[in-house]
Amino acid sequence: IKPGVLSDLGEADDWPKLREKILAADIFILGLPIWMGQPSSVAKRVMERMDAFLSETDDSGRMPAAGKVALVAIVGNEDGAHHCHAECYQALNDVGFTVPANGGVYWVGEAMGDVNFVDLPGTPEKVVSMIKMAASNAAHLAGLFKTKNYAGVPAGE
Structure with a gap:
């Protein structure tokens, strides 16, 4: 994914295909992983590219x-x-997404430790519980949006 704040940066830019998949869902x-207490650079690049949504509004001002x-899973x-x-x-909110209650799931191991999530014998029960709640709330909210999206504000109002 090339750096930038446009939806298509031309040749060899993989963002347009990924953007299409994101918006179809x-x-x-x-x-994302945490690197030095920060979201990974790849996650930041995805959010950077979504900046284009700010100027891609419909007739009702919706991104x-x-x-x-x-x-968000970390x-x-x-x-x-x-x-x-x-x-x-x-x-994500700045570019139009809605985050449901309990919309974050995470697992963090011991600081400076050498155990990674993929090395665990199974997913910890607390993480499973968080995933189930996040998925349930997200599906509920997405279902509501299927029946009625945000109204937006027509230009000039």
């Missing part, structure tokens, strides 16, 4: 992500999941 899950639900070996969720929620 009712629920978007931004999954392309209006009526779409977003969840893994890492250090603290900072809540900080990363906050950064991602704000960016």
Whole structure:
């Protein structure tokens, strides 16, 4: 994904295909690792490219992500999941996504540890419980949007 804030940066830009898939879905899950207490650079690049949504409004002022639900899933070996969720929620909300209650799921191992999520023998029960709640709330909200999207505000009102 090339850096930038447009929806299409031309040749060799993989964002337009990914953007199309994101906007075709009712629920978007931004999954990312924590690196040094921050969202990964790839996650930041995805949010950077969504900046284009700000200028891609319809006749009612709605951005392309209006009526779409977003969840954020984080893994890492250090603290900072809540900080990363906050950064991602704000960016996703700024470009039109709606984050449901309990819309964040995370697992963080011991700081400076050597155990990664993929090395666990299974998904911890607390994480499973968080996933179920996030999925349930996201599906509920997406269902509501299927019946009635945000009204928006027509130009000039």
